[in-house]
């Protein structure tokens with residue numbers, strides 16, 4: 630099942646630089662593993678914002694929730710989710 634997810638990162642302005650750097654590195658490592666595994670299908674920066682739009686491919690809403698809650702930056706994100714389903718005019722066989 631595919632989900633469109635928008636994540637806006639809001640790190641506290643008083644967070645020590647070392648902590649922010651560690652969180653971002655841990656986030657990157659997990660995000661790249663999930664992309665390699667096919668769970669995190671798309672990851673795009675929203676131009677001009679510390680935010681991204683992503684597409685996740687997971688079995689169900691619970692799996693999406695569990696995945697998002699694992700993200701190191703999760704406590705510092707605002708997250709909006711839209712469930713996606715196949716468009717009848719799509720030519721992509723892997724959209725489901």
Ligand SMILES: O=C(O)CC1=CCC(=O)O1
Pocket residue numbers: 636638653656657658660679680681702
């Ligand atoms: O920078 C972001 O938008 C948050 C994020 C998601 C994956 C990653 O590496 O950073």
